[in-house]
Amino acid sequence: MYAQMLCGLIMRNEVLRVGAVFASGLLRAIHFLQNNWKQLAHDIATGTLNPKITDAPVRECMRKILKPNPELAQFVTMECYEENWECIIKRIWPRTKYLDVIVTGAMAQYIPTLEYYSGGLPMACTMYASSECYFGLNLSPMCKPSEVTYTIMPNMAYFEFLPHGSSTSCLVDLADVEVGKEYELILTTYAGLCRYRIGDILRVTGFHNAAPQFRFIRRKNVLLSIESDKTDEAELQNAIENASLLLKEFNTSVVEYTSYADTKQIPGHYVIYWELLVKDSANAPTDDVLNRCCLQMEESLNSVYRQSRVADNSIGPLEIRVVENGTFEELMDYTISRGASINQYKVPRCVSFTPIMELLNSRVVSKHFSPDLPHWTPERRR
Incomplete structure (x- = not known):
């Protein structure tokens, strides 16, 4: 480099x-x-x-x-x-x-x-690929990031799709996917992977000639769970974005983040590690603002989480731990030193490995907790 x-x-x-x-x-x-x-x-x-x-x-x-x-x-x-x-x-x-x-x-x-x-x-965003295989191309590479869709290249592998959120386990061929529906990508490669689950959830947005076009939605895996709650990557990302809006007036943004489900205490709670870019140190966000960021994140999470916080008291207040600048670079260096590829590296959105936890906690400069309960109302049964 x-x-x-x-x-x-x-x-x-x-x-x-x-x-x-x-x-x-x-x-x-x-x-x-x-x-x-x-x-x-x-x-x-x-x-x-x-x-x-x-x-x-x-x-x-x-x-x-x-x-x-x-x-x-x-x-x-x-x-x-x-x-x-x-x-x-x-x-x-x-x-x-x-x-x-x-x-x-x-x-x-x-x-x-x-x-x-x-x-x-x-x-x-020119292509959609992984270390296992190239999947598709963005035929409108200069479009807005929010509008990016990828056209699957059927000669790269044999692609099949598992309907997401459906009780069926029947795989759908590339030619049979339906616009508006979400699928988990399954592929068989020339190198020998057979019906390999990538873990990506895609939504069909249309077709280019006869080739389906997909929008990447999220990774399938659940990131955080204390009890009956389940928070996935897309939901956590959305909560981070909503909380970040409170930082705009301070000319501050979230550079990087990861999360951890702390179950050592009773009740357990979500811990979010933030690395911030403060563009004007004289106008940095206050403790009160960062506490409100915690509450805003909770307001953005699903109703099961909010019910557990408000009605069941089975989840404690969400916590944001602000870490020193450069912490996530150190995390990347550590991961690469253990054999990860620098080209394929992505910051883990949830961590539990002890050395990583020790690294993050040793760089914490401030801790903040949600000051109130998020809004939740029970559903009325007819």
């Missing part, structure tokens, strides 16, 4: 797009620039490569590219020295036309942060 960032700075006027597979990966690159711009500027000024880069082929390639350029080094220093990183992508790479990055599903939460760093550049 260091060598790639260095090349990007040296050839800044030739860069036409900036991207990564997932939005989280692009933000990691921006944070990398924030943390290493001084060393990068030094290398550009002197025409030498940081000795920490020890890979011989990389050093040989960079030797051919690096030439002393004090003027460029001064430019990088001037742009990165200030705390204000708004529009930094367009400032560093002025010819950038768009961001090539996936911002659908759980990645949608990164859109405000990417807009801040890019100055509102379009975000192109």
Whole structure:
């Protein structure tokens, strides 16, 4: 990443797009620039490569590219020295036309942060894929992220679909899906996976010629559960977005989050870890505002959760733990050190692994709890 960032700075006027597979990966690159711009500027000024880069082929390639350029080094220093990183992508790479990055599903939460760093550049979600297989293409890549649909490519694998929310377990062929219905994706690949459940829930939005088009809805798995409640990824994401609206007047956004169902206490409760981007430290959100964010999240959760909070008293007040900036980068580094692929890495939306919990809890700077009960009324029976 260091060598790639260095090349990007040296050839800044030739860069036409900036991207990564997932939005989280692009933000990691921006944070990398924030943390290493001084060393990068030094290398550009002197025409030498940081000795920490020890890979011989990389050093040989960079030797051919690096030439002393004090003027460029001064430019990088001037742009990165200030705390204000708004529009930094367009400032560093002025010819950038768009961001090539996936911002659908759980990645949608990164859109405000990417807009801040890019100055509102379009975000192109070009493909739908996983480590197992390529699935589909976005035939309108410059559409709004909320309107992205993917056209399945039937030559990539054999695709089948399990109706979601239905009692039937009969699989539906690609040609037989119905517009408006949701399905769980099942695939059989050339590499040997047979009827493999990806875990993605898709909604059919239409057809391109005879090929169905799908919108990614959410991952299937339930993230949080204390008792009879079940909160999935889409619902948690929606609750985060609603709570984040309270931070707008403070020019603050949620950069990253994960969750944990704390059942060690009675009653158990949801714990949400937030990493915040505070753009004006003099106008940071107060404790009262963050407490209200907890309540807003609870108001956004399903009726079973709210009944458990209000009527059954089986779930305690939701808690938000604000962590230090850079915490989720450390989490990514830890996961990659255990063998995860950097290109496939996604922040886990629910955690329980002890070392990860210890890392997150060691970075907590403040804790906040819902100050009141969410609204809930029992359904009247006829």
